[in-house]
Amino acid sequence: LYVEHPVGQGQTILLDRDQAHYLFGVMRLTVGAEILVFDGQNGEWLAEVVEAGKRGGALECKAQTKPLQLPPDLWLLFAPIKKARTDFIVEKAAEMGAARICPVQTDFTNSERIRRDRLQAHAVEAAEQCGGTYVPEVAELAKLDRILADWPEDRQLMFCDESLVGARAALSAEKADKWAILIGPEGGFSEAERKRLHAMPQATAVSLGPRILRADTAAVAAMTLWQSTLGD
Numbered sequence: 001l002y003v004e005h006p007v008g009q010g011q012t013i014l015l016d017r018d019q020a021h022y023l024f025g026v027m028r029l030t031v032g033a034e035i036l037v038f039d040g041q042n043g044e045w046l047a048e049v050v051e052a053g054k055r056g057g058a059l060e061c062k063a064q065t066k067p068l069q070l071p072p073d074l075w076l077l078f079a080p081i082k083k084a085r086t087d088f089i090v091e092k093a094a095e096m097g098a099a100r101i102c103p104v105q106t107d108f109t110n111s112e113r114i115r116r117d118r119l120q121a122h123a124v125e126a127a128e129q130c131g132g133t134y135v136p137e138v139a140e141l142a143k144l145d146r147i148l149a150d151w152p153e154d155r156q157l158m159f160c161d162e163s164l165v166g167a168r169a170a171l172s173a174e175k176a177d178k179w180a181i182l183i184g185p186e187g188g189f190s191e192a193e194r195k196r197l198h199a200m201p202q203a204t205a206v207s208l209g210p211r212i213l214r215a216d217t218a219a220v221a222a223m224t225l226w227q228s229t230l231g232d
């Protein structure tokens, strides 16, 4: 269970109504039951239910079961698409170990707004589901040209360029501490964006194979390619 209160030896975690409903109503836990909790900063802890009510409750941390396992410093930048597909991208990015998830507005992005809180909740659920101890932050929607204007010199960018479809994936096995993956929207990148990205010294244009993939499939394929070439 993800909790916002810091976990640690002897820490008491107060539960809100939703958490109480889930633990005591859905999971049927009672006082004395044990549960694993994490806060995204201090690893995973075994906690005991010390109070169980309809509107709240409390857990007490007993012992650490896992230290914090930080993912590699990999950001996923993607152009938001339809709601359910955007949810899918965030969920899979969190499962596959992205450290930060950044929705970006490109020239052909259809969606002008995102529900950041909703996407963050998907990232939390994905981390819970895969036994992670870290939750990637979902950033606010930002314009791609602004992001590129301030792009850090020391962060490599794996730019998934659909115009290279059919070429061989060209992600060299050069390790760098900081990376980002960029996936375009359904309409692809504009010529101006492509030109700018190809001119960036930190960017490597990559093909994801012989077919044009949907953006959500491309995000998963790109993260797999990155993890297998450069991941830990």
Ligand code: SAM
Residues within 6 Å of the ligand: 160, 161, 162, 163, 164, 165, 166, 182, 183, 184, 185, 186, 187, 188, 189, 206, 207, 208, 209, 210, 211, 212, 213, 214, 215, 218
């Ligand atoms: N409308 C575009 C076209 O027909 O060329 C396709 C865009 S594709 C649905 C969405 C994004 O997924 C692309 O901008 C790119 O980032 C990524 N993508 C999909 N297939 C790819 C491939 N074979 N190689 C590299 N990137 C790919």
